Amino acid sequence: MSGYDIVKTRETLIMALKQDDEKAWAVFYELYAPVIINFARKRGCPKELAEDVLQETTMVLMRYLKNFQYDRKKGRFKSLLFKITESKVIDAFRRAGKISRLRNSELFSKATSEDHARIITERENIWDNEWKTMILRESLQEAKKRVNSRVFKCFEEVYLKEKSVEEVAEQLKVSPNLLAQNKFRVMKIIVDTAKKMIHNLEKS
Incomplete structure (x- = not known):
């Protein structure tokens, strides 16, 4: 089950995590492991330290969710995860001796x-x-799952690789009009999916 599949279901991801659902935790890693690790790396953590931040963030979240009561007014999961991750980055810096050096600077x-x-x-x-x-x-x-490979290829070549419509039309042996239709079709799926994910992950 993909990240999109679970966040579009009636039961929200956060409640599934609270129930210690294995698929939900697999989705958590699929969605958020890159976010947490890349954030830690950009904050200055080397790879090994960033992986520690991921593990410690997950452990804190597990403990937090045991007594978690869903309340939309108390804030968003996105903000909660940021606060936990940032605190674990600071802990990692402290263990590495970076905090004391900063304080003395x-x-x-x-x-x-x-x-x-x-x-x-x-x-x-x-x-x-x-x-x-x-x-x-x-x-x-x-989007890649919901269209055939040729349709996605049209989008990929024009939008992601930034090739000209004429070049891609010649390369894939399709008309410029069909190329534009395929690009629009894929883009619509991407936009619709992103909106749903933002609603489910950021508004909850």
Whole structure:
């Protein structure tokens, strides 16, 4: 079962995780492992440390979900996962001795409240970018499953590889009009899938 399959079901992913559903945890890793690892890497963690962040984030989430009561007003899963991941990145830095070096640095000692706000915003932006990448990746995979390979090839060559319509039409032996139709068909699936995932993953 893909990430898209489970987040579009009636039972939300977060409640399935709370029930310790194996498929849900498999989907969690499919969706969020790249987000967490890439975020940690961009925050400065080497590969091994980033993998530790993933494991520790998952363990904290497991403990948290045991007593979790769903309440839309208390915030989003996206924000919760960011806070846990960021705290585990800081823990990883602390173990590696990076926190003490930062605290003793001249830059850190002169940091203002505006500097701290900017740093937090930068970290949130990194997280948001990785989150968007995950949604795009899953949406592309969903589109690839729902159309035949030739239709997706039209989209891939024109939109992803940025080749000209004329070049791709000649390459695939299709008319420019059919090429445009195939591109639109795939794009619609991607957009619709992304909207549904955003609704289910960010609005819940």
